[in-house]
Amino acid sequence: MNFITAYTSGLKTIFSKGKLWLLLYALNFLFAIFLAYPLSGFLGNKLGDTLAADKLLEGFDFAISNDFINQYGDAFGVIANQSVLGLGLYLLLSVFLVGGILNILKEDDFENGLADFWQGGGKYFWRMLRLAIYFLVMQVGIFILFFMLFSALTSGGLDRFHNEGEIVRRGLMILPVYLLFATLFFMIHDYAKIHVVATDKRIVFRPILDAFKWVFRNFGQAILLYLANLLTFAILFFIYLKLDGGSVILAIFLIGQFFVLARIGTKLLNLASATQLYRSR
Numbered sequence: 001m002n003f004i005t006a007y008t009s010g011l012k013t014i015f016s017k018g019k020l021w022l023l024l025y026a027l028n029f030l031f032a033i034f035l036a037y038p039l040s041g042f043l044g045n046k047l048g049d050t051l052a053a054d055k056l057l058e059g060f061d062f063a064i065s066n067d068f069i070n071q072y073g074d075a076f077g078v079i080a081n082q083s084v085l086g087l088g089l090y091l092l093l094s095v096f097l098v099g100g101i102l103n104i105l106k107e108d109d110f111e112n113g114l115a116d117f118w119q120g121g122g123k124y125f126w127r128m129l130r131l132a133i134y135f136l137v138m139q140v141g142i143f144i145l146f147f148m149l150f151s152a153l154t155s156g157g158l159d160r161f162h163n164e165g166e167i168v169r170r171g172l173m174i175l176p177v178y179l180l181f182a183t184l185f186f187m188i189h190d191y192a193k194i195h196v197v198a199t200d201k202r203i204v205f206r207p208i209l210d211a212f213k214w215v216f217r218n219f220g221q222a223i224l225l226y227l228a229n230l231l232t233f234a235i236l237f238f239i240y241l242k243l244d245g246g247s248v249i250l251a252i253f254l255i256g257q258f259f260v261l262a263r264i265g266t267k268l269l270n271l272a273s274a275t276q277l278y279r280s281r
Contacts, residue, residue, distance in 0.1 A: 001280035003225035010273025013105065014265060019114060020104060024097060024264045031093060035086045095132055099124030101268065102197040105275045120197070127196050130204050135189040139182060146178040187226045188215050190270065194278050218281050225277055229270040236262040 001009075014021065103120020153170045192204070192211035201207050215222050240259045 001277060003221045003228060003277065006221070006225050006273045006277035006280070007228050007269075009276040010269050013272040013276070014268040017104065017268075020101070020117065021261075021264060021268060023114060023117065024101075024268070025261055027093070027097070028260060028264065031090065035082065035089075091132070092129075095128045096121040096125050098193060098271075099128045099197070101271055102193060102275070105272055106194075106197050124197060127202065127204055128193060131189065131192055131196065131208070134204070134208065135185060135192070138185055142178070142181050142185065146174055146181075150174050183226070183230075184215075184223075187222060188212055190226075190274050191215055191222070191278060194271070194275050198278070214278070214281075218277070221277060221281075222274075225273055226270075229266065229273060232269060233263070233266040236266065 100117035100121035104116050154167045188211050192208050195207040195211050243255045
């Protein structure tokens, strides 16, 4: 199987599992409400007697924004703290969801329907979490290495270079290489997750090594498939940006939900197509 066949097989798979797609959307929607409800009450108390928020929705205005920050600066601290908590909880939810998704995708036919999703989410949660932590450490290491390289190439700053353009050019030279390495490790992370579920290994170090070996043995097809999935997401994101919701709250909400569904769909497509390629090879 080549990457085109895997991509089309992934499309067929995700559209044949509409219940899974809707379940993931419902879980994301409920999680967003869970986070937004207490924050909306806090902002309502802070902004209930002012038209500043309405004016900001009409478009960016520096003067109004500056006054807003000066008068309601304490609200931003609360929002920042809840955002950090929300991000952490969402990462844990994502780990659970991945285990459930892959438990369904590992077989073309499943007898228990969405029961396999809940079972897989619980069964593989800690293994997926450990994988996420290990690959996060790898990504941080890659970033530090490239940041050190950038620092070495631009040491001396403006005392060494004639202008900021020279520094920016060196950064732009390094950035594509960094993005290539970061993308490669994101891709290997996906295949490590697939390998853990496929082999049902409890210790994840061996599946990580096997994922590295598998990706490099099938590098051409794997990277082309990953780029095809990234391109799909980029096209849908471009459509989302081009949709004009204006100032109508309902339109903004509906366009936002389109993006959520598209993001869930592309995540499913990436895992489904990668699973198809993995199983065929």
